[in-house]
Amino acid sequence: MSRLNPVSRASGGGVSVGQVLLHLLPAVFLFALFACVGLLHVTSRVLVVDMGYRLSKAEAEERSLIRENDRLKLELATLKNPARLEKLAREKLGMSMPAGSRVVALPAELPGKKRNVRVEARDARGVRVAERGAPH
Template sequence: MSKASSSQRGSVSLTGVLLHLLPAVLLFSLFAAVGMLHVTSRVMVVDMGYRLSRAEAESRSLTRDNDRLKLELATLKAPGRLERVAREQLGMTMPAGSAVVSLSSEKPARGSASASAPSPSQDKPGVRVAGRGGSGR
């Protein structure tokens, strides 16, 4: 063997090395990309879990506030409380029995309604007007 043939065996070209390393580099790059995608997706899932937990806690809080407000509304609308407020704060009293006007649930026909209040002597079905005891409106 000559020196030329042995020098060709010992010398390695850069292109040959790159061709041998290329599959390994591509495989490593593929594994790195898949790993980064997996980690990114897991981080997004954990973040979404935290967001869901906060939204559920806010929903429970709002439901509790809504229930409390419904109870407060029912308490404020209680007839006994309204009557007490009307008497104590507004100075209202129960009207005398003769000052109460009772109307039926029937609506009068169109065109038959008059602008003035009906007198007690008129006999209209469903309408009863009590005397006012000499006091005006």
């Protein structure tokens, strides 16, 4: 009874395409808004996961560098060992401890005072000795 026949719609008594689009426009905007919010949420989650992977990789690199630093500190301590240095000096460089009379104690230098230094090299039994000369 309230049904319109197709002829009356075509003649202008019915709903136009513009009116239908006008009624659908809020729904389309709402859908677009939800889609944008969803994309932003997914993007932020992807960025958080990516940052977590980068943080994990950086922590693993930190642990590796700390291990290498500890190894290098141990190697340095081993290389600076006085007993090892003395052994190398005796065996490879042919050095020996000087006699007590050959050891010269120098006075301590004051921080603000400059001194003229003269270096000499002597040959005594094949040993080169460097000495500081007296100030001029």
